[in-house]
Amino acid sequence: MLAYALKRSFAAFLILIVVSGLTFSLSHLSADPALTIGGEQASDEDIQAIRELYGFDRPIYIQYLDWAGRAMTGDFGESYHYGERVSTMIAGRIGTTMSLGVLAILFALIISIPLGVVAAMRPNSLIDRFALLIAVFGQALPTFWFALMMIIVLGVWWRWLPISGNDSWAHFVMPTIALGYYATPALMRLTRAGMIEVLGSDYIRTARAKGLSPTVVLFKHALRNAIIPVVALAAVWFGFMLGGSIVIETIFNLKGIGWLSYDALLRSDLPVVQAIVLIFASFYVVLTLAADLLNAWLDPRISVR
């Protein structure tokens, strides 16, 4: 188990190095950053001075090593546009994005687990078909369009909810639904499939045969086993959701790091973009690592393979 954990952690670390290298080279393939900082009126001497000041005249791999070395200590440099520390800009906004992500995944689980369980109890019944319908619709619904339609109906016509900003909890309701609904189909299908498999297993038949009440069998024996992969998948989806939050935060003007990355890309503010890509990637890597280790701990056969 320990050897497996070490091996997986090393692979995760290696992945982050490759991702950071790709991100760094991608952003330096684009227009000369010195021109972006200097603006259109800058003279050739100005540009040269900027290059030396920021170290753009050094070979690219030296620049990368320098950047990566600092990034490990949490120092992502300064924003080209705002002149602020990137780390402070992100620290001030990451809470909003995390709250949105956690709320959205909770919303998705609250919808998908009960629906999946009920659907699994009676396969092909009316309620199972209804659950499938919700899943099929959810997969096809463009998240950002769903968000826009909610704004029109709930925000503009009925005036139930605020449509822009992040001042109160009410500002999080629509973004949470929009982002969370997107994850519902995958989680619901997995709950349903897992429950159907578990309900057909021998130990459930034994539990029923010895006269336990259906509620106890369902919740204590079946759901507890079927829910493990769902939780692992939810962890991975949480990582995806941080990426999906870019569109949602931009639409609702919810100023988290998704909104920040959109703003930074509009201004070609490379240090901010690089930092956010790396943060999203780290989140995904850490969450999948945690899910893998959790699975390996619950099912020791995995770590031997």
Place this chain on the structure above:
Amino acid sequence: MAMISTPGKSFDEIAQETLEPSPFAKLRKRIFGNYSFLAGLIIIVAIVAMALLAPLIAPHDPYETDLSSRLMNPFWHEVKTDEEHLLGTDKVGRDYLSRLIYGAQISLLIGFSTMLISGTIGTVLGVAAGYFGGRVDMVVNFIINTRLAMPVFLVAMAAVVAFGASLMVVILVLGLFLWDRFAVVMRSITMQARDLDYVKAARAMGCSTPYIIVREIFPNVIGSLTVVATVEMANAILLEAALSFLGFGVQAPTPSWGLMLNEAREYMFFSPWLLALPGACLFLLVLAINLFGDGLRDVSLEKGR
């Protein structure tokens, strides 16, 4: 004297077997008994026909602006403004119905080209990993995990900033990113197919590796390949729409549904149909592709969902 008959089978059973429908008839029954497959297929055929025949069926030129008839109401609106434009006009007086019809071309083009590029990359990686195993598998696994760690949407936006926004760049970027599911699925199916008896036999007969992969392995994976292809096509269409909606995709005046949503955003209060219509088209196309894919899986695999 014993009766001459197949041991263990009664005459009734043999009669039953001969009366059983042919495999082709069974397949036909599965196809026509599967309403989601049929519904998906019909909608897809209709949208493809609409895209191909766009110059013939579109009532107006989708690019022709007419500032004297801006923001005309659609036919269901109480206030009649113009009989000429069935679904009204956008902010520069372009016929909305014609733009929606031409928009199908963009979405289908993006979905199809992206799926071809990503399908090729993913299949090559997945089949190589599954067939050769060992070191090759380790390397491919690492590449897949690295790709999964990169936040697709953010990196795609950054790439569009770096290489300029155009249809070509969007297709290439999405094609180079959306191969992960192909690789994962192809890898596991190839692993199973590798150990089938007739593949072993081909190897024992001394057939070359390319021959075995193309003639023995490939027919096994083609069913799942098509199902994954539909999923990724839908995914690419949704991502393009989201990119164009944020202004990091197809550029004006191209009639992309995502871009139309972007242009309609400021008219949310007074002309909500400008937002509702392109999104509904997107939803319908993606829904049809998903239904088709789900149905294809049920039709090609006996077990169903």
